Amino acid sequence: xLERLEHGPKExxxxxxxxxxxxxxxxxxxxxxxxxYVDHEDDDLRFDxxxxxxxxxxxxxxxxxxxxxxxxxxxxIRAMALKELNEVSREDLLGLKEEIEGMLSDPDMxxxxxxxxxxxxx
Numbered sequence: 001x002l003e004r005l006e007h008g009p010k011e012x013x014x015x016x017x018x019x020x021x022x023x024x025x026x027x028x029x030x031x032x033x034x035x036x037y038v039d040h041e042d043d044d045l046r047f048d049x050x051x052x053x054x055x056x057x058x059x060x061x062x063x064x065x066x067x068x069x070x071x072x073x074x075x076x077i078r079a080m081a082l083k084e085l086n087e088v089s090r091e092d093l094l095g096l097k098e099e100i101e102g103m104l105s106d107p108d109m110x111x112x113x114x115x116x117x118x119x120x121x122x
Contacts, residue, residue: 005033010042017048021056031056038065043074050080059087063096070099075108082114090121097122 005016017037020030034056037049050069053062062084069081082103085093093100100122103115 010045013045014048017045017052021052027056035062035065038069043077046072047074047076047080050077050084054080054084059084060089060092063088063092067096067099070096070103075106075111078103078106079108079110079114082111082118086114086118086121093118093122 005013008016017034020033023030031053034049034053037045038053040046040049053065059066066081066084069077072078072081082100085096085100097119100115100118103111104119106112106115
């Protein structure tokens with residue numbers, strides 16, 4: 001299946017990503033696949049991987065990943081990263097305050113709203 005994930009067409013890749021959670025007994029391997037695809041060149045695959053990562057892990061486990069996603073070119077990914085960061089403790093967010101404040105000028109309203117929600121915790 002991982003071979004098809006690497007070389008298959010985009011829709012097949014998306015289907016595989018959405019069904020990997022079924023292999024929860026191999027949770028670490030599934031999470032590593034999702035983390036790999038968070039860096040994929042295709043926006044849809046990056047977004048799917050980020051959404052699915054959030055279903056299998058606690059946000060505090062991947063703060064660095066979500067932080068990196070704050071600068072993604074796709075607004076859906078930036079908004080999703082903020083949504084997940086909102087689940088993290090105030091103490092874990094303090095180092096991100098300036099970066100999140102900068103997102104208040106993001107052109108996407110969902111991103112701005114997400115940034116406001118996170119900043120309310122700080």
